[in-house]
Amino acid sequence: MSATGIGAARRSGRRILSAIVGLAALALGIFAFGPSPSQAATPLTTKATLIVTGFDASVAEANGYRVVTSSDGTATVVPSTNKPNDLSNGVPIPAGLTRAKSGGSVQPNNTGYGECGTSWLYFTSSTQYRTGFSINGSYGNAVWRTWQVSKTSTAGSAGDGFNSIMNASSWQEYRAFGLGGTNRRAQVSDGWVLTAFGFTCSTIKPWDTW
Structure with missing residues (x-):
């Protein structure tokens, strides 16, 4: 076989080997990572x-809490045991509610x-x-x-x-x-x-x- 023929055969062999390696990598990726998100089952939980x-x-009030209104108009529900102006353990009441x-x-x-x-x-x-x-x-x-x-x-x-x-x-x-x-x-x-x-x-x- 001529030198030209030998070179062409080698190049053809490298292309075939590269294709085989690529397919193997793709197969490994599929098995390693599973289906894509679009293929995954949708969770039942809503x-x-x-x-x-x-x-x-x-x-x-019936459950042991009361509303305290600050000077700026902000209202907070707090435990009835709190001292005046003590807002600890309280929850602000959203304005407009x-x-x-x-x-x-x-x-x-x-x-x-x-x-x-x-x-x-x-x-x-x-x-x-x-x-x-x-x-x-x-x-x-x-x-x-x-x-x-x-x-x-x-x-x-x-x-x-x-x-x-x-x-x-x-x-x-x-x-x-x-x-x-x-x-x-x-x-x-x-x-x-x-x-x-x-x-x-x-x-x-x-x-x-x-």
């Missing part, structure tokens, strides 16, 4: 923020004034879901919850209620979905929590499908 939507001084009159009903409004916790709803299987929430400790324990879940599937629709008095910073419960069919969907259709400090924390309605 979480949503709890936001401050109301305040009732009478609820705070709608306050219920003493003894009035507590209902959330449509505006949020900061985050006060997390809520969730997700299917644990095709026949069961779990829902609940956790309140930031600075707002006090939850003393009441209004919690409704709506459910739909090709078989129909239904709802579950979890309203209850309570005294804890978090709560969750499992519940049977209870509907047959496919395209199953569950969502917190109405969810808000009243805390010992008098704040109302409302969920941004988490949901999940199966």
Whole structure:
């Protein structure tokens, strides 16, 4: 074989070897790192923020707290045992937050004034879901919850209620979905929590499908 032929063969061999090495590296990358994010399974868990939507001084007072208003108009809910002008262990009441009159009903409004916790709803299987929430400790324990879940599937629709008095910073419960069919969907259709400090924390309605 001529020198020219030998050189061409060597160059061709190097190109083939380079291609083989490249394919091997690609294969190793796939096995080492798994599917791309777009190929990864979507997590079933669905979480949503709890936001401050109301305040009732009478609820705070009933649970051992009171409202202190500073000279600049700033209001803070503090333990009743605090001395005058002592704001320690207190939580500021956001300016503009709608306050219920003493003894009035507590209902959330449509505006949020900061985050006060997390809520969730997700299917644990095709026949069961779990829902609940956790309140930031600075707002006090939850003393009441209004919690409704709506459910739909090709078989129909239904709802579950979890309203209850309570005294804890978090709560969750499992519940049977209870509907047959496919395209199953569950969502917190109405969810808000009243805390010992008098704040109302409302969920941004988490949901999940199966």
